Amino acid sequence: GAGVSQSPSNKVTEKGKDVELRCDPISGHTALYWYRQRLGQGLEFLIYFQGNSAPDKSGLPSDRFSAERTGESVSTLTIQRTQQEDSAVYLCASTHSWGEDYGYTFGSGTRLTVV
Amino acid sequence: DAKTTQPTSMDCAEGRAANLPCNHSTISGNEYVYWYRQIHSQGPQYIIHGLKNNETNEMASLIITEDRKSSTLILPHATLRDTAVYYCIVRGNAGNMLTFGGGTRLMVKP
Numbered sequence: 001g002a003g004v005s006q007s008p009s010n011k012v013t014e015k016g017k018d019v020e021l022r023c024d025p026i027s028g029h030t031a032l033y034w035y036r037q038r039l040g041q042g043l044e045f046l047i048y049f050q051g052n053s054a055p056d057k058s059g060l061p062s063d064r065f066s067a068e069r070t071g072e073s074v075s076t077l078t079i080q081r082t083q084q085e086d087s088a089v090y091l092c093a094s095t096h097s098w099g100e101d102y103g104y105t106f107g108s109g110t111r112l113t114v115v
Numbered sequence: 116d117a118k119t120t121q122p123t124s125m126d127c128a129e130g131r132a133a134n135l136p137c138n139h140s141t142i143s144g145n146e147y148v149y150w151y152r153q154i155h156s157q158g159p160q161y162i163i164h165g166l167k168n169n170e171t172n173e174m175a176s177l178i179i180t181e182d183r184k185s186s187t188l189i190l191p192h193a194t195l196r197d198t199a200v201y202y203c204i205v206r207g208n209a210g211n212m213l214t215f216g217g218g219t220r221l222m223v224k225p
Binding site for chain 1: 158159160212213
């Protein structure tokens with residue numbers, strides 16, 4: 001597609017349940033990033049995929065968070081045993097990763113509410 | 116990647132130029148300056164980037180000082196729709212992670 005697509009756009013879940021968030025990057029973009037943005041706060045880096053290299057997981061806040069990426073396409077972010085503090089907008093972005101690039105393209109995000 | 120410093124907030128009158136400053140005194144030779152903005156409830160949007168020379172596109176102009184330690188994003192004729200948080204980010208190689216700071220909250224007023 002023309003842009004980065006994220007689904008679902010909104011998710012309400014009960015505390016303790018697992019959730020899976022999906023990101024479809026722009027075709028041909030080898031780099032994919034997940035960020036989290038709590039209400040009224042800045043973007044917090046979570047994880048970064050670059051081609052076939054091992055992902056940079058340094059931003060994942062706990063072992064309840066994990067992410068996978070299939071080749072250079074779809075990525076899923078999984079949050080197990082959700083907590084109320086996980087409520088946030090989860091943003092995905094992609095870019096190519098050679099030479100000079102023209103910035104990330106972000107999706108519209110998934111708004112997660114844990115009740 | 117180098118750290119940046121931006122004012123927390125700025126106001127601008129509609130139709131006037133908005134000049135948003137950014138300090139990046141520790142920038143290294145291969146690092147680019149990127150600007151993004153985030154309009155309420157949307158994902159960040161790429162605006163412009165540059166290395167040494169001033170750049171202009173349909174959205175904005177980027178002025179980088181000769182020593183590259185600071186830059187200014189210029190929105191030549193600000194509209195109400197330009198109200199957003201503007202992030203100045205310095206980054207090296209393509210594909211490297213972008214680290215978002217607090218940004219500048221620009222309020223365009225009628």
